[in-house]
Amino acid sequence: MAAVNGEQPQRPDQPARSEPSPYHDQPQYQVIANDLRARIQRRELPPGAQVPTEKDLAATYGCSRNTVRMALSALANEGLISAGRARAGRTVRRREQFVLTHRVEEELGATRLRGPDSFADQAHRLGRAPTQDIEVSIVAAGPEYATRLEIPADERLVVRRRVRYLDGTPSHLSESYYPLMLVKDTQVLDPTEIVPSVVPLLAALGHRQVRYTDEILSRMPDPAEVRLLEIGVGVPVIEHLRTGWSAERPVRLTRTVLPSDRHQLRYELPS
Amino acid sequence: MAAVNGEQPQRPDQPARSEPSPYHDQPQYQVIANDLRARIQRRELPPGAQVPTEKDLAATYGCSRNTVRMALSALANEGLISAGRARAGRTVRRREQFVLTHRVEEELGATRLRGPDSFADQAHRLGRAPTQDIEVSIVAAGPEYATRLEIPADERLVVRRRVRYLDGTPSHLSESYYPLMLVKDTQVLDPTEIVPSVVPLLAALGHRQVRYTDEILSRMPDPAEVRLLEIGVGVPVIEHLRTGWSAERPVRLTRTVLPSDRHQLRYELPS
DNA sequence: CAGTGGTCTAGACCACGGA
């Protein structure tokens, strides 16, 4: 039944032993998970396909629904399948690959650096409609950011917090931090102002950016990020911290949170 | 008992309603998970601390052990707590931060690029003992790598696959791919050979690297990586793909898999 | 409205690691 999977009986009723020791080799739910994972990887269950219902799987493998759920939960946490939505069931998750590619380019002679925040540019080039929610506030720096910006932890920072969307669906989160003392009485504080980039503005104030430091890490999203960016179970985020320096000091900190099923980072560099 | 947590009764016996509709607002296991998550974040449960036992939590919240397990499972999948090991119980996971920092530096005038694979250097600087298992083989390129190296998918590649360790514990996985036709009859094929870097060797063969393209993405590890690198539940990996170019063509592909609880990437770049 | 997955219970046995 279920046609496939002729290999071996997944559970030979009773494993020779009279009755005891149920799972000496590998727990049943992992056997089920391994089986489904293999079927997904060899494209027998292609992206977008329906995963068999929990009831069917329980019948197929001769175990309870809870055991099947443990297997499916493992696969969901690996990002391979979606959570179920009632009658729609679960589906094999599509690897939509990178919707957006951050990029740093540098021409050989010129030492010129493009990006990374040509978000609107790249979106338009892909024929997608970019939008964003902006929110500006003033906060205390805190130990993390204070270290990077080389200021006291209680100094005030202007935060520009943006949730960006492509065609209405959340793309990523981007926060920029500026020491208040550097930018007070400028448009940076105006949330309605569409500043294409704050960098030239800082340059005009005498804080021209001459170098960057990028830190890149990965982790599971917290519940707030899950809600804000509509992140599925088992999908990690990439966190990208860019500290911008003038000749004298750090002047800018950008924090980007990218759901890893929609984004990748890209750097192009001379050797 | 349990001492802490005087805030509110987490579950007022029966929520006013006579009996029905169990979880209209939020499922119990999420309430429990949120509570524990908050206690971890405010350091009431600091890194390394014992998480209360499942039985205790069930008693505290007045629910079954299975419900508690759903909450703990969610926290484990967020990378916040460890899985339990029998009598040792579960602990709040330590954020050991980056053990190793990959780095790309470039001096302003010179356009010189250091790293990223001064792994041994950086390890020694940190007083850690680096070791590695090397395995060399020859494989067909496959569509993914063929595209990046601009060769037919059936062309042969030499693979140098390294699992690297710090003080005996797995650090990360690093694979380098070279078109066989570029490197045949060289030491690259010798697994015992400690080639500090293959780059100068390629340069001597007329394939001097002049630029890189780095692609960085994140995902959950597959079971093989979990075993090889001893990755905990809920810890994503960073995958780093570097394509090295000579003046004419791609000559080298490096794939690095980094458990995100031990690593971060870092770039230092001119503006 | 029928059937899916989500939530939850109250049990059970087992492997394993500290005391």
Next chain:
DNA sequence: CCGTGGTCTAGACCACTGG
């Protein structure tokens, strides 16, 4: 040894969604 978490069962009711 004893208690932990890991595995598993056989039920139950509910919310949501597609036909």
